[in-house]
Amino acid sequence: MTTWWNRMREPRVWGVHGRIAAALVVVVALLTGVVTAAVLTLLETRQVQREVVRDYYEGLRASQNYFIAMLDSETAIRGYALTHDPSALTPLNDSDQPWDNPISDTLGRVLPDTAAIPAMQEAEAAAEVWYSDWAAPTIRSIQNGDDLSGKDFDEGRELFDNFRTQYNEAINTLRPEREAAADHLARVTNLGFAIGVLSAIICLVAGVVLWILMRRWVSNPVAHLAGEARIVANGEYDHAVIGLGPPEFVQLGNDVESMRQKLVEEIDQADEARRQTVRARAILEEQTQELQRSNRELEQFAYVASHDLQEPLRKVASFCQMLQRRYGGQLDDRADQYIHFAVDGAKRMQQLINDLLEFSRVGRISTPASDVALSDCLGNAMLNLEAAREESGAQIEADDLPVVHGEAPLLTQLLQNLIGNAIKFRAGAVPRVRITAVRQGDFWEFACSDNGIGIEPEYAERVFLIFQRLHAKEVYGGTGIGLAMCKKIVEYHGGRIWVDESPANPGAVRPDSSATTDAPVGSGGTAGEGDGPGTIIRWTLPLTTEQKAADAVGPAESARPAKALGPGDTVGAVGR
Known part of the structure; x- marks a missing residue:
């Protein structure tokens, strides 16, 4: 007691x-x-x-x-x-x-x-x-x-x-x-x-x-304990912390002292890690600068090479054509064939160089970006494709396309390449192409569908590689750079592009089929006579700042119904 x-x-x-x-x-x-x-x-x-x-x-x-x-x-x-x-x-x-x-x-x-x-x-x-x-x-x-x-x-x-x-x-x-x-x-x-x-x-x-x-x-x-901790916080890490008063504060002082000792150890480790980080950052910056320098050299090389190769190719093509005109019929058939191969190879080499030059210019040599009406770009593309449209009798439908922020020449080139491919890779029927646009969140999603020969699913990614061809040049002309150019243009504008693996014409057969139904592209009905499975190329472009701000006022308007563009239509016929 x-x-x-x-x-x-x-x-x-x-x-x-x-x-x-x-x-x-x-x-x-x-x-x-x-x-x-x-x-x-x-x-x-x-x-x-x-x-x-x-x-x-x-x-x-x-x-x-x-x-x-x-x-x-x-x-x-x-x-x-x-x-x-x-x-x-x-x-x-x-x-x-x-x-x-x-x-x-x-x-x-x-x-x-x-x-x-x-x-x-x-x-x-x-x-x-x-x-x-x-x-x-x-x-x-x-x-x-x-x-x-x-x-x-x-x-x-x-x-x-x-x-x-x-x-x-x-x-x-x-x-x-x-x-x-x-x-x-x-x-x-x-x-x-x-x-x-x-x-x-x-x-x-x-x-x-x-x-x-x-x-x-x-x-x-x-x-008292706060004063002790403040001394340590001010940089005196060697100052020992001592607690006074009731047992709890004495124990708390001991815990703070233990924490101080661990903090000193961690500071030493952090200093070492910081030194290693500085060294790694310096190496990374050096590698980044080297990579930027390498990219600039590659761009300069592509530009210079394409220009420097033009002159000797023009000479080769010119002299080969002169040989063909002057000595055509004077040599044997094999010599004429060799001359024809040389002229054709020089022309194709010139086309490859020009395409490579255009590909290298995307994003490097550009016009000032602005709000661009894609309907105007489509009209310009239609003018550029007028000869191909008249020759093939192509039927083209387009929604009232929205306004996006970008470079008008590149967007015109994008539409021209997609529509040109749809006309080029046609099946037996008259080419039918449809351009649509729908709102998907903060992006516009576009689609170009046709009734052509289609793209096999295993080649859906390969077609966007530069100079990649799925057919012999004797069957379908071109250098294989069109879709690669489209991919570079879309990604330059902040979007993405891909091949929709669902067929554009579910009921279509190959050109040698006996199908006779004449359904429009994308209608969901049976395809017309000679229609192929078709292709759907989809791509996205971001909304403009004004369109995002308009969300606070009301919902975005959907694209209006498509309007048909005949072979002789010009920019005025584009849906507006």
Whole structure:
């Protein structure tokens, strides 16, 4: 027992939680007693207040309404007796017949303990006697044409005065009871106020005491520990952290000291990692600069090579053509064939160089970007393809294409290449091409579908590689750079392009098939005679800034229905 008491007296035996808990127990005990007294006083106050404000008020109001109704009825009957005018009975008819509707039940319900109920029952009995013995006979006599004498009036006044006397006795009993309840309410309210003041004083004293204790037990140790941590935070990582005060803060100081030691170790490791990162970044920047220099050299090489190769190729082609014109027919057939091969090879080499030059210029030599109406670009592409359209009789349909942000020449080249491919790689039927545009989130998704020979799924990615061909040059001309150019243009504008592997003409057969149905491209019906499986090339282009801002105003408009472009149509025929 002595040892336990000695431990209790030691200032560091109790931790901060135990000290705060003991202080709070004392404060809670005091506040519990005060709050209990306050609650009981409040309940009593509410009970008395309800009696004064609601019950007695309702009882007095009902009693007064009952008396006023009786008074109106007595006045109405006297007026009717003097004037014989039936309209004088209106107050009587509007009085709800108080002699038949006693209020003692209502009074007993709201004030069951009041002593005024017997007196009010006597008043109700007097009211019933007044009506049955005088009021009702008086009304019948007047309705029969009889006149009342002064004695009859005196009899009625006497009966009504008897009712008035009984009523006043009930009211004189009810009002003192209400005044006594009001006095009780005042006393209880004063008691509640006193308890409230006492509670405030207890809270104030408890707050001051708790503030002093918390400052001694918590604030001072925390301030000391914060100062120690601040010294370390200011860069003195070798400063040892020591905690003071209750055991919890001593332990916290030890934990902070352990954390400081680990932090010193991690700082050393971070410094080493930072040095390695700086070295790696320097290497990466050097490699990036080297890569940029290499790209510039490759672009310059492609440009210079394509220009430098033009002159010798032109000489080769020119002299070969001169040999063909001058010595054609003078040599044997094999020599003429060799000359023809040389001329054709030189021309194809020139075409490859020109295509390579155009491919290298995309994104490197450009015009200022602006908002471009793709309908105008389509019209220009149609003009450039006019000869191919007339030769093939191609039928082209196009939606009212949107406005995008980009370079008009490149976008024109994109549409021209796609439509030109659809016309070139046609099956036996007349080429039918359809250009559509739909909104997909923050992008426009376009599609170019045709009824041509189609692309096998395994070649869907290969067709976008430069100089990649799927057919012999004798069957379909070209250098194989068209779709590669389209891919570079679309990606330069921030979109992507791909081959839709679903067939453009699900019911189509090869040109040698016997199918005869003439369904339009993309209609979902059976393909026409000679139609191939068709190809759908899809690509995306981002919305303009204005179109994104318009989303806050209303939904984006879908592309309007397509309009057909015949072989002889120009830019004016493009859907607008």
